[in-house]
Amino acid sequence: MEDKDDSGQLSIYRAARTIKRRDNSLYNALRSIYDDSVFVGEIFQLWPDLPLLANLRCGLWYSRSFHATCYFKSTDGHNNNWSFNTSRLNLHVAQLAGQKGGCFIVDATRRGKRFPDSMSKTIPIWTCVLNRSIRNHRNRMRQTALLNIEESSTSDEYSEDTRHMSVDWDCYLHLPLWVSGTERASIEKRLEEWTQQLDASGADISSLASCLKKPLRPLWISQKTVVWLNEVPDHESWDFTPIILVSASSPSGVVQQRRTSSEFSWNYIPGAGDDEESWARGLTPSVFWNRAYDIINAGPELCNPMVADLVEKDRVYRARRGEDAPQVTVKAPKLVPSSDHCLNESQFSLDIANMNIDRNSSDEDCVISWLGSTNLAVGTSQNAGVSKVDGILNCDKESISADPKAYLHLPMVTSKFDRFSLLNNLPSAVNFAKLNLSQGNTLLICCDNGEDISVCICLAIFTALFDDEGTFDGGNFFSKTCITKLEMRRRLITICKYVVNARPSRGNLKQVFSFLSGGRVGSADRPT
Numbered sequence: 001m002e003d004k005d006d007s008g009q010l011s012i013y014r015a016a017r018t019i020k021r022r023d024n025s026l027y028n029a030l031r032s033i034y035d036d037s038v039f040v041g042e043i044f045q046l047w048p049d050l051p052l053l054a055n056l057r058c059g060l061w062y063s064r065s066f067h068a069t070c071y072f073k074s075t076d077g078h079n080n081n082w083s084f085n086t087s088r089l090n091l092h093v094a095q096l097a098g099q100k101g102g103c104f105i106v107d108a109t110r111r112g113k114r115f116p117d118s119m120s121k122t123i124p125i126w127t128c129v130l131n132r133s134i135r136n137h138r139n140r141m142r143q144t145a146l147l148n149i150e151e152s153s154t155s156d157e158y159s160e161d162t163r164h165m166s167v168d169w170d171c172y173l174h175l176p177l178w179v180s181g182t183e184r185a186s187i188e189k190r191l192e193e194w195t196q197q198l199d200a201s202g203a204d205i206s207s208l209a210s211c212l213k214k215p216l217r218p219l220w221i222s223q224k225t226v227v228w229l230n231e232v233p234d235h236e237s238w239d240f241t242p243i244i245l246v247s248a249s250s251p252s253g254v255v256q257q258r259r260t261s262s263e264f265s266w267n268y269i270p271g272a273g274d275d276e277e278s279w280a281r282g283l284t285p286s287v288f289w290n291r292a293y294d295i296i297n298a299g300p301e302l303c304n305p306m307v308a309d310l311v312e313k314d315r316v317y318r319a320r321r322g323e324d325a326p327q328v329t330v331k332a333p334k335l336v337p338s339s340d341h342c343l344n345e346s347q348f349s350l351d352i353a354n355m356n357i358d359r360n361s362s363d364e365d366c367v368i369s370w371l372g373s374t375n376l377a378v379g380t381s382q383n384a385g386v387s388k389v390d391g392i393l394n395c396d397k398e399s400i401s402a403d404p405k406a407y408l409h410l411p412m413v414t415s416k417f418d419r420f421s422l423l424n425n426l427p428s429a430v431n432f433a434k435l436n437l438s439q440g441n442t443l444l445i446c447c448d449n450g451e452d453i454s455v456c457i458c459l460a461i462f463t464a465l466f467d468d469e470g471t472f473d474g475g476n477f478f479s480k481t482c483i484t485k486l487e488m489r490r491r492l493i494t495i496c497k498y499v500v501n502a503r504p505s506r507g508n509l510k511q512v513f514s515f516l517s518g519g520r521v522g523s524a525d526r527p528t
Helices: 002-023 026-044 091-100 117-151 156-163 181-188 191-200 205-211 285-290 292-320 421-438 453-465 485-498 506-518
Strands: 052-055 068-070 103-107 216-221 241-247 256-259 265-268 328-330 367-370 376-380 391-394 407-409 443-447
Touching: 026 103, 026 241, 026 265, 026 292, 068 091, 091 103, 091 205, 091 241, 091 485, 103 117, 117 181, 117 191, 117 205, 117 216, 117 241, 285 292, 376 453, 391 421, 407 421, 421 443, 421 453, 421 506, 443 453, 453 485, 453 506, 485 506
Parallel strands: 052 068, 052 103, 103 241, 216 241, 328 367, 376 443, 391 407, 391 443
Antiparallel strands: 256 265, 367 376
Protein backbone atom coordinates (compact mmCIF):
# COMPACT_ATOMS: atom_id res chain seq x y z
CA MET A 1 0.00 0.00 0.00
CA GLU A 2 2.86 2.33 0.89
CA ASP A 3 4.47 1.59 -2.48
CA LYS A 4 1.31 2.66 -4.29
CA ASP A 5 1.15 5.86 -2.25
CA ASP A 6 4.80 6.58 -2.95
CA SER A 7 4.25 5.85 -6.63
CA GLY A 8 1.25 8.13 -6.69
CA GLN A 9 3.15 10.95 -5.00
CA LEU A 10 6.03 10.52 -7.40
CA SER A 11 3.69 10.62 -10.38
CA ILE A 12 2.11 13.84 -9.11
CA TYR A 13 5.57 15.33 -8.58
CA ARG A 14 6.65 14.36 -12.07
CA ALA A 15 3.45 15.76 -13.51
CA ALA A 16 3.98 19.04 -11.69
CA ARG A 17 7.57 19.24 -12.95
CA THR A 18 6.41 18.53 -16.49
CA ILE A 19 3.80 21.28 -16.33
CA LYS A 20 6.34 23.73 -14.93
CA ARG A 21 8.87 22.91 -17.66
CA ARG A 22 6.19 23.35 -20.30
CA ASP A 23 5.03 26.68 -18.89
CA ASN A 24 8.62 27.93 -18.52
CA SER A 25 9.68 26.91 -22.00
CA LEU A 26 12.19 28.89 -24.04
CA TYR A 27 9.50 30.18 -26.38
CA ASN A 28 7.29 31.33 -23.50
CA ALA A 29 10.22 33.20 -21.95
CA LEU A 30 11.24 34.93 -25.18
CA ARG A 31 7.65 35.73 -26.15
CA SER A 32 7.07 37.22 -22.67
CA ILE A 33 10.22 39.32 -22.98
CA TYR A 34 9.18 40.52 -26.41
CA ASP A 35 5.72 41.46 -25.15
CA ASP A 36 7.13 43.34 -22.15
CA SER A 37 9.66 45.16 -24.33
CA VAL A 38 6.76 46.88 -26.09
CA PHE A 39 5.75 48.41 -22.75
CA VAL A 40 9.34 49.53 -22.10
CA GLY A 41 9.43 51.20 -25.52
CA GLU A 42 6.16 53.00 -24.86
CA ILE A 43 7.43 54.41 -21.55
CA PHE A 44 10.71 55.43 -23.13
CA GLN A 45 8.84 57.46 -25.76
CA LEU A 46 7.28 59.59 -23.01
CA TRP A 47 10.71 61.14 -22.35
CA PRO A 48 12.79 60.17 -25.40
CA ASP A 49 15.59 62.60 -24.51
CA LEU A 50 16.50 60.60 -21.40
CA PRO A 51 18.96 57.69 -21.73
CA LEU A 52 17.76 54.12 -21.23
CA LEU A 53 19.85 51.93 -18.89
CA ALA A 54 19.60 48.20 -18.21
CA ASN A 55 20.07 46.88 -14.70
CA LEU A 56 22.21 43.80 -15.19
CA ARG A 57 21.52 41.18 -16.01
CA CYS A 58 17.77 40.74 -16.25
CA GLY A 59 17.04 44.23 -17.56
CA LEU A 60 19.33 43.75 -20.55
CA TRP A 61 16.72 41.54 -22.25
CA TYR A 62 13.93 44.12 -22.39
CA SER A 63 15.03 46.43 -25.19
CA ARG A 64 16.83 46.19 -28.49
CA SER A 65 19.26 48.94 -27.49
CA PHE A 66 20.43 50.61 -24.30
CA HIS A 67 22.48 53.69 -23.69
CA ALA A 68 24.46 52.01 -20.89
CA THR A 69 24.15 49.42 -18.11
CA CYS A 70 24.22 49.51 -14.33
CA TYR A 71 24.31 46.99 -11.51
CA PHE A 72 22.04 47.40 -8.49
CA LYS A 73 21.54 44.18 -6.53
CA SER A 74 18.19 43.27 -5.02
CA THR A 75 19.97 41.64 -2.08
CA ASP A 76 21.20 45.09 -0.99
CA GLY A 77 17.54 46.02 -0.50
CA HIS A 78 16.28 42.89 1.22
CA ASN A 79 14.59 43.41 4.58
CA ASN A 80 17.14 43.58 7.42
CA ASN A 81 19.92 43.26 4.86
CA TRP A 82 19.96 46.84 3.55
CA SER A 83 23.32 47.94 2.27
CA PHE A 84 25.10 50.73 0.45
CA ASN A 85 27.89 48.93 -1.33
CA THR A 86 30.94 51.04 -2.19
CA SER A 87 32.08 48.26 -4.54
CA ARG A 88 29.05 49.02 -6.72
CA LEU A 89 28.77 52.81 -6.63
CA ASN A 90 27.35 53.15 -10.16
CA LEU A 91 28.63 56.73 -10.26
CA HIS A 92 28.42 56.68 -14.05
CA VAL A 93 24.63 56.47 -13.68
CA ALA A 94 24.49 59.62 -11.58
CA GLN A 95 26.88 61.40 -13.93
CA LEU A 96 24.84 60.37 -16.96
CA ALA A 97 21.63 61.51 -15.27
CA GLY A 98 23.27 64.84 -14.51
CA GLN A 99 24.39 65.29 -18.11
CA LYS A 100 21.03 64.36 -19.64
CA GLY A 101 18.65 65.62 -16.95
CA GLY A 102 17.66 62.14 -15.78
CA CYS A 103 17.58 58.54 -16.96
CA PHE A 104 15.54 55.33 -17.16
CA ILE A 105 16.60 52.09 -15.44
CA VAL A 106 14.91 48.89 -16.66
CA ASP A 107 14.58 45.71 -14.61
CA ALA A 108 12.01 42.99 -13.89
CA THR A 109 11.14 40.43 -11.22
CA ARG A 110 9.59 36.99 -11.28
CA ARG A 111 8.08 37.21 -7.85
CA GLY A 112 4.48 38.27 -7.38
CA LYS A 113 5.22 41.96 -6.85
CA ARG A 114 5.40 45.05 -8.98
CA PHE A 115 9.06 45.93 -8.50
CA PRO A 116 12.23 44.05 -7.54
CA ASP A 117 13.90 45.08 -4.29
CA SER A 118 16.66 46.69 -6.35
CA MET A 119 14.10 49.30 -7.39
CA SER A 120 12.04 49.44 -4.21
CA LYS A 121 14.96 49.99 -1.83
CA THR A 122 18.48 49.57 -3.25
CA ILE A 123 18.26 52.46 -5.73
CA PRO A 124 16.33 54.78 -3.35
CA ILE A 125 19.04 54.21 -0.73
CA TRP A 126 21.68 54.89 -3.38
CA THR A 127 20.10 58.19 -4.48
CA CYS A 128 19.64 59.32 -0.88
CA VAL A 129 23.23 58.59 0.16
CA LEU A 130 24.63 60.30 -2.95
CA ASN A 131 22.44 63.34 -2.30
CA ARG A 132 23.64 63.53 1.29
CA SER A 133 27.29 63.24 0.25
CA ILE A 134 26.81 65.94 -2.42
CA ARG A 135 25.14 68.18 0.14
CA ASN A 136 28.09 67.74 2.50
CA HIS A 137 30.49 68.59 -0.32
CA ARG A 138 28.48 71.67 -1.30
CA ASN A 139 28.40 72.86 2.31
CA ARG A 140 32.17 72.49 2.57
CA MET A 141 32.67 74.36 -0.70
CA ARG A 142 30.27 77.08 0.42
CA GLN A 143 32.11 77.58 3.70
CA THR A 144 35.42 77.72 1.86
CA ALA A 145 34.01 80.20 -0.63
CA LEU A 146 32.70 82.45 2.14
CA LEU A 147 36.12 82.48 3.78
CA ASN A 148 37.72 83.37 0.47
CA ILE A 149 35.24 86.20 -0.02
CA GLU A 150 36.04 87.64 3.38
CA GLU A 151 39.75 87.57 2.57
CA SER A 152 39.41 89.07 -0.91
CA SER A 153 37.87 92.38 -1.91
CA THR A 154 38.09 91.73 -5.68
CA SER A 155 35.88 88.68 -5.92
CA ASP A 156 32.50 90.16 -6.85
CA GLU A 157 31.79 87.54 -9.51
CA TYR A 158 32.93 84.76 -7.18
CA SER A 159 30.73 86.20 -4.43
CA GLU A 160 27.72 86.24 -6.75
CA ASP A 161 28.27 82.58 -7.67
CA THR A 162 28.53 81.69 -4.01
CA ARG A 163 25.30 83.45 -3.11
CA HIS A 164 23.53 81.41 -5.79
CA MET A 165 25.02 78.18 -4.52
CA SER A 166 22.05 76.10 -3.42
CA VAL A 167 21.92 75.52 0.30
CA ASP A 168 18.69 73.51 0.09
CA TRP A 169 19.41 70.07 -1.32
CA ASP A 170 16.83 67.30 -1.00
CA CYS A 171 18.29 64.50 1.13
CA TYR A 172 14.98 62.86 2.02
CA LEU A 173 14.73 59.08 1.66
CA HIS A 174 12.17 58.66 -1.14
CA LEU A 175 10.71 55.16 -0.89
CA PRO A 176 7.62 53.73 -2.61
CA LEU A 177 4.39 53.62 -0.63
CA TRP A 178 4.46 49.85 -0.20
CA VAL A 179 7.60 49.98 1.97
CA SER A 180 6.44 49.91 5.59
CA GLY A 181 7.11 52.70 8.06
CA THR A 182 9.07 50.34 10.28
CA GLU A 183 11.39 49.39 7.44
CA ARG A 184 11.79 53.03 6.46
CA ALA A 185 12.78 53.96 10.02
CA SER A 186 15.35 51.16 10.13
CA ILE A 187 16.89 52.29 6.86
CA GLU A 188 16.98 55.95 7.92
CA LYS A 189 18.99 55.04 11.01
CA ARG A 190 21.82 53.81 8.79
CA LEU A 191 21.92 56.64 6.26
CA GLU A 192 24.51 58.68 8.13
CA GLU A 193 26.78 55.64 8.47
CA TRP A 194 26.56 54.93 4.74
CA THR A 195 27.19 58.60 3.91
CA GLN A 196 30.34 58.58 6.02
CA GLN A 197 31.50 55.41 4.26
CA LEU A 198 31.00 57.08 0.89
CA ASP A 199 32.81 60.25 1.98
CA ALA A 200 35.73 58.18 3.27
CA SER A 201 35.91 55.95 0.20
CA GLY A 202 37.69 58.48 -1.98
CA ALA A 203 34.90 58.59 -4.55
CA ASP A 204 34.95 61.65 -6.79
CA ILE A 205 31.99 63.52 -5.31
CA SER A 206 33.37 66.85 -6.51
CA SER A 207 32.83 66.18 -10.21
CA LEU A 208 29.47 64.60 -9.45
CA ALA A 209 28.37 67.68 -7.51
CA SER A 210 29.36 69.94 -10.41
CA CYS A 211 27.49 67.71 -12.87
CA LEU A 212 24.24 67.40 -10.91
CA LYS A 213 22.29 70.63 -10.81
CA LYS A 214 19.32 69.03 -9.05
CA PRO A 215 19.18 66.23 -6.44
CA LEU A 216 18.52 62.67 -7.56
CA ARG A 217 15.07 61.21 -6.97
CA PRO A 218 13.56 57.86 -8.00
CA LEU A 219 10.20 57.49 -9.73
CA TRP A 220 8.46 54.15 -10.25
CA ILE A 221 6.56 52.99 -13.35
CA SER A 222 5.11 49.51 -13.93
CA GLN A 223 2.44 48.02 -16.15
CA LYS A 224 -0.07 48.90 -13.42
CA THR A 225 0.88 52.58 -13.47
CA VAL A 226 -1.71 54.94 -14.95
CA VAL A 227 -0.12 57.54 -17.24
CA TRP A 228 -2.24 60.34 -18.75
CA LEU A 229 -0.62 60.88 -22.13
CA ASN A 230 -1.98 64.42 -22.44
CA GLU A 231 -0.51 65.40 -19.08
CA VAL A 232 3.03 64.03 -19.29
CA PRO A 233 5.26 66.68 -17.65
CA ASP A 234 8.53 67.90 -19.08
CA HIS A 235 11.32 66.34 -17.03
CA GLU A 236 13.14 69.69 -17.05
CA SER A 237 10.26 71.25 -15.10
CA TRP A 238 10.89 69.02 -12.09
CA ASP A 239 12.99 70.32 -9.21
CA PHE A 240 14.94 67.06 -9.11
CA THR A 241 16.90 64.81 -11.45
CA PRO A 242 14.58 61.85 -12.13
CA ILE A 243 15.78 58.26 -11.99
CA ILE A 244 12.79 56.61 -13.63
CA LEU A 245 12.58 52.96 -12.56
CA VAL A 246 10.70 50.85 -15.11
CA SER A 247 9.61 47.40 -14.01
CA ALA A 248 9.09 45.70 -17.35
CA SER A 249 6.87 42.76 -16.41
CA SER A 250 3.31 42.40 -15.28
CA PRO A 251 3.24 42.01 -11.48
CA SER A 252 0.78 39.12 -11.58
CA GLY A 253 2.22 36.04 -9.92
CA VAL A 254 -0.15 33.76 -11.82
CA VAL A 255 0.89 32.46 -15.21
CA GLN A 256 -1.54 33.94 -17.71
CA GLN A 257 -2.58 32.26 -20.94
CA ARG A 258 -2.23 34.59 -23.90
CA ARG A 259 -2.50 34.22 -27.65
CA THR A 260 -0.40 35.85 -30.33
CA SER A 261 -1.81 37.37 -33.48
CA SER A 262 -0.85 34.17 -35.29
CA GLU A 263 -1.90 30.61 -34.59
CA PHE A 264 0.47 30.10 -31.65
CA SER A 265 -0.59 30.18 -28.00
CA TRP A 266 1.83 30.80 -25.17
CA ASN A 267 2.05 31.25 -21.42
CA TYR A 268 3.19 34.56 -20.00
CA ILE A 269 6.13 34.47 -17.55
CA PRO A 270 6.65 37.54 -15.33
CA GLY A 271 10.29 38.59 -15.20
CA ALA A 272 11.23 36.01 -17.80
CA GLY A 273 14.67 37.60 -18.33
CA ASP A 274 15.76 36.70 -14.81
CA ASP A 275 18.15 33.78 -14.17
CA GLU A 276 19.01 33.35 -17.84
CA GLU A 277 21.28 30.38 -17.18
CA SER A 278 18.24 28.26 -16.38
CA TRP A 279 16.39 28.85 -19.64
CA ALA A 280 18.31 30.79 -22.33
CA ARG A 281 20.35 27.80 -23.65
CA GLY A 282 23.30 30.02 -24.49
CA LEU A 283 21.20 32.72 -26.16
CA THR A 284 22.25 36.30 -25.38
CA PRO A 285 20.13 39.46 -25.57
CA SER A 286 22.10 40.72 -28.58
CA VAL A 287 21.64 37.50 -30.57
CA PHE A 288 17.95 37.37 -29.63
CA TRP A 289 17.23 40.94 -30.75
CA ASN A 290 19.10 40.43 -34.02
CA ARG A 291 16.54 37.76 -34.97
CA ALA A 292 13.67 38.52 -32.58
CA TYR A 293 10.94 38.64 -35.23
CA ASP A 294 12.03 35.35 -36.77
CA ILE A 295 12.19 33.60 -33.40
CA ILE A 296 8.77 34.84 -32.27
CA ASN A 297 7.11 34.03 -35.60
CA ALA A 298 8.67 30.54 -35.66
CA GLY A 299 6.42 29.42 -32.82
CA PRO A 300 7.01 27.01 -29.91
CA GLU A 301 7.83 23.97 -32.05
CA LEU A 302 10.63 25.58 -34.08
CA CYS A 303 11.92 27.93 -31.41
CA ASN A 304 14.42 25.57 -29.75
CA PRO A 305 16.18 24.37 -32.91
CA MET A 306 16.29 27.90 -34.29
CA VAL A 307 17.88 29.23 -31.09
CA ALA A 308 20.37 26.35 -31.05
CA ASP A 309 21.37 27.21 -34.62
CA LEU A 310 21.75 30.92 -33.81
CA VAL A 311 23.84 30.19 -30.73
CA GLU A 312 26.15 27.89 -32.69
CA LYS A 313 26.56 30.41 -35.52
CA ASP A 314 27.35 33.12 -32.99
CA ARG A 315 29.91 30.85 -31.32
CA VAL A 316 31.62 30.21 -34.65
CA TYR A 317 31.57 33.90 -35.46
CA ARG A 318 33.14 34.79 -32.12
CA ALA A 319 35.82 32.15 -32.64
CA ARG A 320 36.73 33.80 -35.95
CA ARG A 321 36.14 37.42 -34.98
CA GLY A 322 39.77 37.91 -33.98
CA GLU A 323 40.58 38.29 -37.68
CA ASP A 324 38.12 41.04 -38.53
CA ALA A 325 36.17 42.09 -35.44
CA PRO A 326 36.07 45.86 -34.90
CA GLN A 327 37.43 47.25 -31.68
CA VAL A 328 36.08 50.21 -29.74
CA THR A 329 38.53 51.42 -27.15
CA VAL A 330 37.39 53.55 -24.23
CA LYS A 331 40.36 55.56 -22.99
CA ALA A 332 40.24 57.72 -19.93
CA PRO A 333 42.55 60.62 -19.06
CA LYS A 334 45.52 60.47 -16.76
CA LEU A 335 45.26 59.97 -13.05
CA VAL A 336 46.03 63.35 -11.55
CA PRO A 337 47.82 63.38 -8.20
CA SER A 338 46.10 65.35 -5.48
CA SER A 339 47.65 67.47 -2.81
CA ASP A 340 46.58 65.15 -0.01
CA HIS A 341 48.14 62.09 -1.65
CA CYS A 342 44.81 60.34 -2.14
CA LEU A 343 43.78 58.81 -5.42
CA ASN A 344 42.15 61.66 -7.28
CA GLU A 345 39.83 61.22 -10.23
CA SER A 346 38.47 64.75 -10.42
CA GLN A 347 39.86 65.10 -13.95
CA PHE A 348 37.89 62.08 -15.11
CA SER A 349 36.02 63.11 -18.23
CA LEU A 350 34.99 59.91 -19.98
CA ASP A 351 32.09 60.94 -22.19
CA ILE A 352 29.43 58.69 -20.74
CA ALA A 353 26.78 60.72 -22.51
CA ASN A 354 27.95 59.35 -25.84
CA MET A 355 28.31 55.71 -24.86
CA ASN A 356 25.74 53.36 -26.36
CA ILE A 357 24.98 49.67 -26.35
CA ASP A 358 23.41 48.68 -29.64
CA ARG A 359 21.61 45.37 -29.64
CA ASN A 360 21.60 45.32 -33.44
CA SER A 361 25.26 44.36 -33.32
CA SER A 362 26.76 41.35 -31.61
CA ASP A 363 29.93 43.39 -31.06
CA GLU A 364 28.43 45.38 -28.22
CA ASP A 365 30.91 43.98 -25.76
CA CYS A 366 33.92 44.62 -28.00
CA VAL A 367 35.36 47.15 -25.61
CA ILE A 368 38.51 47.34 -23.55
CA SER A 369 38.70 49.88 -20.76
CA TRP A 370 41.96 51.65 -20.02
CA LEU A 371 42.82 52.59 -16.46
CA GLY A 372 43.94 56.15 -17.08
CA SER A 373 47.59 56.41 -18.09
CA THR A 374 48.70 53.32 -16.14
CA ASN A 375 49.11 51.17 -19.30
CA LEU A 376 46.62 48.74 -17.73
CA ALA A 377 43.47 47.68 -19.58
CA VAL A 378 40.58 45.38 -18.67
CA GLY A 379 38.45 43.49 -21.16
CA THR A 380 37.08 40.16 -22.29
CA SER A 381 39.20 37.30 -23.59
CA GLN A 382 37.13 37.35 -26.80
CA ASN A 383 38.49 40.81 -27.56
CA ALA A 384 42.09 40.09 -26.61
CA GLY A 385 43.02 38.87 -30.08
CA VAL A 386 42.16 42.21 -31.70
CA SER A 387 43.40 44.44 -28.90
CA LYS A 388 46.42 46.56 -29.73
CA VAL A 389 48.36 45.88 -26.54
CA ASP A 390 51.91 44.72 -25.86
CA GLY A 391 51.05 42.01 -23.35
CA ILE A 392 48.06 39.89 -22.37
CA LEU A 393 47.28 38.36 -18.99
CA ASN A 394 44.48 35.88 -19.66
CA CYS A 395 42.46 34.75 -16.63
CA ASP A 396 39.86 32.85 -18.66
CA LYS A 397 39.64 29.06 -18.54
CA GLU A 398 40.26 28.89 -22.28
CA SER A 399 43.57 29.95 -23.79
CA ILE A 400 43.81 32.30 -26.77
CA SER A 401 46.26 32.74 -29.62
CA ALA A 402 48.90 35.32 -28.72
CA ASP A 403 52.64 36.00 -28.78
CA PRO A 404 54.07 33.59 -26.18
CA LYS A 405 56.74 36.13 -25.19
CA ALA A 406 54.10 38.59 -24.03
CA TYR A 407 51.31 36.25 -22.97
CA LEU A 408 50.51 34.51 -19.71
CA HIS A 409 47.54 32.19 -19.25
CA LEU A 410 46.42 31.77 -15.65
CA PRO A 411 43.04 30.00 -15.73
CA MET A 412 40.95 31.09 -12.76
CA VAL A 413 37.42 30.48 -11.54
CA THR A 414 35.22 32.48 -9.20
CA SER A 415 35.12 31.87 -5.47
CA LYS A 416 31.89 29.89 -5.85
CA PHE A 417 33.90 27.07 -7.42
CA ASP A 418 37.31 27.56 -5.78
CA ARG A 419 37.84 29.82 -2.79
CA PHE A 420 41.59 30.08 -3.45
CA SER A 421 41.77 30.23 -7.24
CA LEU A 422 42.69 33.93 -7.43
CA LEU A 423 44.86 33.85 -4.32
CA ASN A 424 47.01 31.03 -5.70
CA ASN A 425 47.54 32.82 -9.03
CA LEU A 426 47.98 36.40 -7.87
CA PRO A 427 51.77 36.22 -7.23
CA SER A 428 52.39 35.06 -10.80
CA ALA A 429 49.96 37.63 -12.19
CA VAL A 430 51.57 40.53 -10.33
CA ASN A 431 55.09 39.48 -11.27
CA PHE A 432 54.11 39.17 -14.94
CA ALA A 433 52.53 42.61 -14.81
CA LYS A 434 55.64 44.04 -13.10
CA LEU A 435 57.86 42.65 -15.84
CA ASN A 436 55.77 44.19 -18.63
CA LEU A 437 54.99 47.53 -16.99
CA SER A 438 58.62 48.10 -15.99
CA GLN A 439 59.47 47.97 -19.71
CA GLY A 440 56.79 50.55 -20.53
CA ASN A 441 54.53 47.97 -22.19
CA THR A 442 50.75 48.08 -22.18
CA LEU A 443 48.99 45.14 -20.55
CA LEU A 444 45.49 43.77 -21.07
CA ILE A 445 43.96 41.77 -18.22
CA CYS A 446 41.09 39.70 -19.53
CA CYS A 447 38.60 37.06 -18.42
CA ASP A 448 35.45 35.58 -19.89
CA ASN A 449 33.24 38.62 -19.17
CA GLY A 450 35.65 41.42 -18.26
CA GLU A 451 33.59 42.21 -15.16
CA ASP A 452 34.76 40.15 -12.21
CA ILE A 453 38.01 38.17 -12.21
CA SER A 454 39.90 40.52 -14.52
CA VAL A 455 38.80 43.51 -12.42
CA CYS A 456 40.01 41.81 -9.23
CA ILE A 457 43.38 40.94 -10.80
CA CYS A 458 43.68 44.52 -12.04
CA LEU A 459 42.92 45.73 -8.51
CA ALA A 460 45.73 43.59 -7.09
CA ILE A 461 48.20 44.83 -9.73
CA PHE A 462 47.12 48.46 -9.37
CA THR A 463 47.54 48.29 -5.60
CA ALA A 464 50.78 46.30 -5.56
CA LEU A 465 52.69 48.12 -8.30
CA PHE A 466 51.42 51.73 -8.22
CA ASP A 467 51.74 54.44 -5.60
CA ASP A 468 48.85 56.45 -4.19
CA GLU A 469 49.11 58.94 -7.05
CA GLY A 470 48.59 56.26 -9.70
CA THR A 471 52.22 56.13 -10.83
CA PHE A 472 54.02 52.85 -11.49
CA ASP A 473 56.81 52.33 -8.93
CA GLY A 474 57.39 48.58 -9.14
CA GLY A 475 55.99 47.97 -5.66
CA ASN A 476 57.98 50.47 -3.57
CA PHE A 477 54.91 52.14 -2.10
CA PHE A 478 53.24 48.79 -1.52
CA SER A 479 56.26 47.35 0.31
CA LYS A 480 56.21 50.26 2.77
CA THR A 481 52.46 50.45 3.29
CA CYS A 482 50.00 48.36 5.26
CA ILE A 483 47.08 47.96 2.91
CA THR A 484 43.74 48.36 4.68
CA LYS A 485 40.28 47.54 3.41
CA LEU A 486 39.61 51.26 3.07
CA GLU A 487 42.68 51.74 0.87
CA MET A 488 41.72 48.75 -1.29
CA ARG A 489 38.18 50.10 -1.57
CA ARG A 490 39.54 53.45 -2.75
CA ARG A 491 41.59 51.74 -5.42
CA LEU A 492 38.60 49.68 -6.50
CA ILE A 493 36.47 52.82 -6.81
CA THR A 494 39.15 54.31 -9.06
CA ILE A 495 39.08 51.22 -11.29
CA CYS A 496 35.28 51.13 -11.40
CA LYS A 497 35.23 54.69 -12.62
CA TYR A 498 37.06 53.62 -15.75
CA VAL A 499 35.68 50.08 -16.03
CA VAL A 500 32.03 51.06 -15.67
CA ASN A 501 30.77 47.51 -16.18
CA ALA A 502 32.88 46.14 -13.31
CA ARG A 503 31.05 43.70 -11.03
CA PRO A 504 33.67 42.15 -8.71
CA SER A 505 32.25 39.49 -6.43
CA ARG A 506 32.75 39.60 -2.70
CA GLY A 507 34.52 36.24 -2.55
CA ASN A 508 37.05 37.28 -5.18
CA LEU A 509 37.68 40.61 -3.45
CA LYS A 510 38.37 38.75 -0.22
CA GLN A 511 41.10 36.78 -1.97
CA VAL A 512 42.64 39.98 -3.31
CA PHE A 513 42.70 41.51 0.17
CA SER A 514 44.26 38.34 1.61
CA PHE A 515 47.03 38.63 -0.96
CA LEU A 516 47.57 42.35 -0.44
CA SER A 517 47.54 42.16 3.33
CA GLY A 518 49.88 39.18 3.52
CA GLY A 519 51.83 38.96 0.27
CA ARG A 520 54.50 41.15 -1.25
CA VAL A 521 55.75 41.55 -4.78
CA GLY A 522 58.47 39.07 -5.47
CA SER A 523 60.97 38.78 -8.26
CA ALA A 524 60.29 40.52 -11.53
CA ASP A 525 61.26 37.42 -13.45
CA ARG A 526 58.53 36.01 -15.58
CA PRO A 527 56.66 33.19 -13.83
CA THR A 528 57.14 29.79 -15.32
